[in-house]
Amino acid sequence: MGKATADDIVMTEVFADAEHDLGEIGGDNGVDEFAMSDTSNEERNNSQKHPLKQSRSAQVEARNATLQIIKTVVCISIILQSSNERCNYLQGLLGIFFHLMSVPQKVIDVLAHMGLSISVISIHNVIHSMSKEIAANIKQGIDNPNALCCLATLWAADSRNPAPSTIAVEINEFDMLKHHINDTYSRPKPGKHLSPRLTAFAWHVQDILVQHG
Known part of the structure; x- marks a missing residue:
């Protein structure tokens, strides 16, 4: 050897x-x-x-x-x-x-x-x-006046409260549907393959790959 x-x-x-x-x-x-x-x-x-x-x-x-x-x-x-x-x-x-x-x-x-x-x-x-x-x-946190005030505000607007002092905010499904139909940020513009949302997402992915490999 x-x-x-x-x-x-x-x-x-x-x-x-x-x-x-x-x-x-x-x-x-x-x-x-x-x-x-x-x-x-x-x-x-x-x-x-x-x-x-x-x-x-x-x-x-x-x-x-x-x-x-x-x-x-x-x-x-x-x-x-x-x-x-x-x-x-x-x-x-x-x-x-x-x-x-x-x-x-x-x-x-x-x-x-x-x-x-x-x-x-x-x-x-x-x-x-x-x-x-x-x-x-x-x-001790429950006895805090600020916490009790927050809880009282939420309970006053809660739909389960039998005697609410304020009107609870109601969500209309048709308003949500209208907002979805009028949304342009998630839809590609004419002549574009990607929507503005996907374009921004692709830019962030490219930046991560360039900066961190």
Whole structure:
């Protein structure tokens, strides 16, 4: 077999990194270090010069840094919640999320024992408290004089009101038909294949294709 070119070596390393993508996301850099230790200095310099290899390495480093921050926050939250039950902000958010996603109760109990969620009873109490708060906000909005004035105006003109104080606006189907017949914006002019509406629509489509490709 002939000697492999630098581009072939670089592409082989790129595809090898793609196969170990899950390990990189999990922060397992041992595979990459082992592979880099076996390569020669020439291959290492060629891989560093390759833009695809550099961009992929930058993405892996950014993901590992982000995951490191997430792991640190989770560990600190578990330690704080184990020392003080009121320090359960992360656990509360995860508990509400599990409730919205219909996670089984046994799974939530296991996660609560692990320190990653609040208990099922606490989740139900939070949901009940949030419902009461939302209901109070809605009631406060109804008690607003401006909202009541708007509702009174609409009810006064409503056709279902047994004693309306104002005459409701009635829609005549013949007026709508007359308006449709006299509409010239949706009909092509003499000598034109497209109506003004379709012409404007075609211009917008062409502008989107030109500007955004």
